[in-house]
Amino acid sequence: MRIDLSNVITCENKVVTENVPIELESFKSRLGDFPIIEKAPVELRIANQENKQLLIHGVVDFTALIPCGRCLEEVPTNIHFEIEKEMKLENSAVNDEEMDDTDYLIGFDLDVDRLIYEEILVNWPMKVLCSEDCKGICKVCGINLNKGDCNCQRTELDPRMAAFQDVFNKFKEV
Ligand SMILES: [Zn+2]
Ligand SMILES: [Zn+2]
Structure with missing residues (x-):
């Protein structure tokens, strides 16, 4: 108009x-x-x-x-x-x-x-959330975690632990 x-x-x-x-x-x-x-x-x-x-x-x-x-x-x-x-x-x-x-x-x-x-x-709003405590989606299987749970291993590794795991994996290869 x-x-x-x-x-x-x-x-x-x-x-x-x-x-x-x-x-x-x-x-x-x-x-x-x-x-x-x-x-x-x-x-x-x-x-x-x-x-x-x-x-x-x-x-x-x-x-x-x-x-x-x-x-x-x-x-x-x-x-x-x-x-x-x-x-x-x-x-x-x-x-x-x-x-x-x-x-x-x-x-x-x-x-x-x-x-x-x-x-x-x-x-335009910068960020929209369905609720403040929205649990998001599982990064592994994509399920909406507000609607149900899954058995994926989602814990992100502490970098120090990750380094330890590398060493451990190398050890296994020997
Ligand atoms: Zn949400
Ligand atoms: Zn999952």
Whole structure:
């Protein structure tokens, strides 16, 4: 969705509000493709402040399925944050320098989907766990250890013990 901002940018102290639905069915990034299972429209408020600044404010709220960092089980994760952008206005236009590093605003045209996508990327959770004490998966057989146990030897060897075992193995070869 695009919003034409010409009447905000050129009109001192003008404010527009717009309810923008999140059009994404899933969020795709380099990290993967995460289904969005619940979403609320983003309430955008765009304001011209004394012909000096353009302010963009919005609240983003949705729930995505993100795999647990330990067991890979999908966890419904609520993502909630606010968008706050400030751009300098000069002669009824957004300052050229700021235009260079924003690709969601081209001339008077605000590309809302692009703005929201970029903001989600910045606010994406670093680490998601199904629970604080998730036991993860067995590195040997791949079983989800929250759901059952296995008989694999998973104890990682102490490096000193590993050295001892090397010696022991050599001894056996003789
Ligand atoms: Zn987990
Ligand atoms: Zn196992």
